[in-house]
Amino acid sequence: MIVLRVLPWLAAAWLMAIGIYGMVTSRHYVHLIGCLSVVQSGTYVLLLAIGFVWHAGPPIFYDHSPGTPAVDPVMQALVLTDVVVGAAVSALLLAMALQLHKRRKTLDPEDLEPVP
Incomplete structure (x- = not known):
């Protein structure tokens, strides 16, 4: 039973760790943006784990008696x-990566040099 309570937290930590590792080791901006999306997925799982209540129903109270446990809406x-927000940030970063590729012909951070 304790495993089921800890599992969402472990899944969120695993997603965030994998995403951060990918961001740190990334050699391509599109890969970096994808890893940022994986970290964002970890935040989804983390927020859902925070709001989860065992044996609780949906937060609709018109047919439930007062005091009935409900998940956090x-x-x-x-x-x-x-x-x-994650979709908007990913779209903006991908558009910036596209413009970077058009102007500099590379998406490798190591190959970029300052503009004179």
Whole structure:
């Protein structure tokens, strides 16, 4: 039973660790952006783990008696917001990478030199 309580936290930590490792070792900007998306997925799992309540129902109270346990709807709203922000950030970074490739003909950070 304790494994089931810890599993979402371990999954979030694993996703974040894999994403951060990929970002640190990345040699290509598109790979870096993909790894950033993996870290963002870890935040989704983390937020859902924070708001989860065992044996609780949805946060709809019109047919439940007072005191019935329910999951936290704020965390669900934060995850939806996180998904939208993550998609916007990924789209912006990919557009910037496309412009960088058009102007410099490379996406390797090691090959980029300062503009004179």
